[in-house]
Amino acid sequence: MKIKALSLLTLLACSGPVWADKQYSYTILVDNGVKAGEQIVKISDSGDISVRYIFKDNGRGPELDEKISLNKEGFIQDYQAKGNTTFGSVINESFKVEGNNASWSTGQELHKAPYQNNALYLPVDGSPYLSSIAIAAMAKSGKNSLPLLPSGTLTQQVVSELMVDNGGEKQQVQLLVQTGIGFEPNFVWATQGENPRLFAYLAPGYLTLIEEGWQHNAKAMLTIQQQAETALLEKLAQLPKKLQGLTVVRNARIFDSQSLKLSASSDIYLLRGKITSIVPAGTLQSPVQHEIDASNRIVLPGLFDMHGHLSRWEGPLHLAAGVTTLRDMGNDNATLQQMMDEISADQLLAPAIVPTGFLEGESAFSARNGFVIKDLPEAKNAIDWYAAHGYPQLKIYNSFPKEILKDTVAYAHSRGLRVSGHVPAFLKAEDAIAAGFDEIQHINQLMLNFLVKADTDTRTLDRFYLPAQQVADLDLQGKAVQDFIRLLKTNKVTVDPTLATFDFLKKTDGTVGEPWRAIVTHLPPDIQRSYARAELDIPDAATAERYAKSYAKMVEFVGMMYKAGIPVVAGTDELAGFTLQGELELLVKAGLTPAEALQVATLNGARYSKVEQHKGQIKVGFDADLLLVDGDPTKNIGDIRKLALVITQGKAMVPSDLYRQLGIEPFVKETVKIRDFATETAQGGGKTRQGHRHLH
DSSP: OOOOHHHHHHHHOOOOSOOTTEEEEEEEEETTSOEEEEEEEEEOTTSOEEEEEEEOBTTBOOEEEEEEEEOTTSOEEEEEEEEEOTTSOEEEEEEEEETTEEEEESSSOEEEEEOSSOOEEOOSSOOGGGHHHHHHHHHHHTOSEEEEESSOEEEEEEEEEEEEEETTEEEEEEEEEEESSSSSOEEEEEEOSSSOOEEEEEETTTEEEEETTOGGGHHHHHHHHHHHHHHHHHHHHTOSEEOOSOEEEEEEEEEOTTTOOEEEEEEEEEETTEEEEEEETTSOOOOOSEEEEOTTOEEEEOEEEEEEOOOTTOHHHHHHTTEEEEEEOSOOHHHHHHHHHHHHTTSSOOOEEEEEEEEEEOSTTOOOSSEEESSHHHHHHHHHHHHHTTOOEEEEOTTOOGGGHHHHHHHHHHTTOEEEEOOOTTOOHHHHHHTTOSEEEOHHHHHGGGTOOTTOOTTSTHHHHHHHHHGGGOOTTSHHHHHHHHHHHHTTOEEEOOTTGGGGGTOOTTOOOGGGTTTGGGSOHHHHHHTTSOOSOOOSHHHHHHHHHHHHHHHHHHHHHHHTTOOBOOOOSSSTTHHHHHHHHHHHHTTOOHHHHHHIIIIIHHHTTTOTTTSSSOOTTSBOOEEEESSOTTTOGGGGGOEEEEEETTEEEOHHHHHHHTTOOOSOOSOEEEEEHHHHHHTTOSSOGGGEEEEO
8 A cells, every 4th residue: 555644744745934943853653653754853043944754664655855945934945855755766856936936846857937926835745844834834924825836725724722741841732724735635733823833743543743752642632633524524425415215317328247238228216225126218107206317328337446545535536436335455443444434324425345354464564554463363363353343355464474374364264254465575476375365466466476586575665676677577478477377267366456556667757657647637736746756766768668568568467367267356556536447447458348347347346345246236136336427438448537427325426526526627517417306396396497406
């Protein structure tokens, strides 16, 4: 899983005004209290600011040094950042104001703009402490918004306060909510007074960044922050239209995810979130409360994203892209349980969740999701917890002790759980298969089977760089590869390749990866800039060419597995919603037909989530997870982005409405009408114009 929480904060990238000769130290703790990084801020007596920032979790993370000068109003006048991103690409970012002009660069390309009024520069890669600049500049200006460079506006509001203490020292801190950057509100804790600064950043279920010595206040702060988040999320959850009573979707061409064929024009009846009847269009005249005219659009079953790590704010992005079911592949256990409760209570707008238990071994490289164990009894206790909470699947991670792998898998199977995961360090994929894995995540984990040696530690960045460097030379028709494909098939192993997320192996600075090129201009400006950054260290054109060749072979390999009869599922592990669309395009590039790619994202998703008895097809008795699509994605898979309406969980929602809430330019403009006859009757107008409910 890519590190998301701090990347959201660094996108904010906005230090306080000048204090003479001061130092501020922040500690970064992952959710179980283990220290994973630090941030040291030094402010010289001349006012120059230096920041040393390092964060390492799961064997990777950013590391950088910043030099910052501010003007008298507290805005950045000179900025220099050097270091490395999470996956090793070089950070060399600069910004400078000279006279009435500003210039900035994230690499070799230089950008310029007039600078006649103060505006806050927004670095692409920056330390979390940079959010202090916005906090202080707004306090100094007396305003609650600031213009941003290269574009946009940042707004800020105080939502709560708390008295915190540190061994007798007390101070009042404030919770701020900032909007205008990214897809979601950003919650940040700040000090008060004339010169406020960043005090803490809390990512629920993941990490705490806080001034050193004040850590024990984090629990009380988190409670207040989550209450504020919940209030905003509950408003968002009311956006869809609830389909109470009998609903009919008329004139639908239904995609059969088994036969891959389209039906003649049909009417689909829905009640309480279930499909109750499917008949030829116009043949049943039963009274209904809601009527939706599909106008001969293709109607697909809801899509499955088989590799997500849900946050409370990602749900609308998934739903707007047609993802009605998400298999969560590793999360903080308490946070995931809370989100599932909120979804069922209509307090959180998100897909239905299929939870996967996360099981990791203790090491310096451990990911801290789920349970981190040391021995077989602890592994069994964790599996018992997951079984008791209804988890159908277990995911084993990189540091899991190989000595107990086979017994752990056998115990999970005895409790009815499928087992998947990464290949634990110092093993190969074929060893995981021999231990009983039902599924393997990520194309790199498969490719490493041919690349690792006995002492290769795949908990390091080698798990990315080795495939990028060496798969180009791999003979896909050779004996080793063909034997491995037969091994996968013989053992009925499912593959979750997440091809889209591994596009970063070949992405160079200034280019957008294939899975997001069709949508990136619709995204907020700061997100656009972040998606044009390299993630691996690719120093020259020859390296870029080699990495691209390796990635092309990975795509080809997925097609070979599919054609050999190995089950493939569509997962992402990247930007919510949009990435699944890119994943399906890559499956088509691998050799699947568009209809086969849709089958992978519907029928296969249901089958390998163990919910095929009520999801994955449009059939009587199944969940009414329906997508009304403009265009024909059975012929052009890119048309999957043209969603006019999404129906799921007994609610109808228009993707364009959701996208506007998130600062995204919609992809479909035509209005879909939901006729509410109960409302018409209550208004006394019968079938009147006023009785129509329009969602657009």
